[in-house]
Amino acid sequence: MEELFAKPEIRKPENIVYKKTDLMVDRPLSYCPGCGHGTVHRILMEVIEEMDIQGDTIGVSPVGCSVLAYDFLDIDMLGAAHGRAPALATAIKRLWPHRFVFTYQGDGDLAAIGTAETIHACNRGENITIIFINNGIYGMTGGQMAPTTLPGMRSSTSPYGRDVLTMGYPLKMTELVAQLPGTHYVTRQSVHTPGNARKTKKAIRKAFDIQKEKKGVGWIEVVSNCNSGWKMTPVQANKWMEDNMFPFYPLGDIKVDGKLIEVAK
């Protein structure tokens, strides 16, 4: 179809102010329309490009919808067994201490099957970055309940809503690891609005920067949507996330420079 509002006088290479980084492989993403995984992938690659460390970075992809991250991120990547990304990242970082090493994990991966690896890597103070995409559900396998599923939240295995008396309480991994002396920077962000996406980018940058200082884990939780699992349109899911996920998983820094942020009670 012909474009009605094209502006050829502005649409010139020298006027480009934003384009997808070449560190994203030029290939359609496997994610559902509107899924935050794609946004986080792109801003992570923007940080790596801005730091010019694409040749010095090794990522570890999880099991979950982002299992294929290695197909989209044009850097060295390894795929870990389900939940084991922090253990693999530990090995990589110890063998190559001058590389930037990160894990990219969903909540099922990081907070269910991989809880032990996550907590111990944080407690050992490994000099790695952990990027944790919390959509409160097992997206890939069909929307089953995760440890992070909210009280009362419906999923395919809690069709009447999560009953905490029989199904347990949601696990706030980010607050939990912030208590450990091995974590240096711990924050919770989102990518559903331009302002939030820009903050997440700054947070990822900070977490990569502290790898140079060798002060322990940099941790970024991104509260994200799972439109398919939540059975909503992407725009509805983002609104639902603001109304339901953020009160339980509030955004903001939790630990900076190794110190817990005091929150007004």
Add this chain to the structure above:
Amino acid sequence: MAKIKGDIVINTERCKGCEVCIAACPFGVIAMSKEVNSKGYHYAMKVNDECTGCTNCAIVCPDGVITVYRAKVTTE
């Protein structure tokens, strides 16, 4: 008088029609097409001349399909 003007180019074949960019645009520049692309998705398109090149839409697009241009133009 100099004015900042913007423009966007949408890779309509890669757009998945999620509409997240529409909510992010302060000037109502984007709406969905009636037609679908070869994957069957309605795609984002420009529907007015108000773009300032603020990059908001491109930053939230999960599929990274928007390129943004910005330039100073002189008006009488």
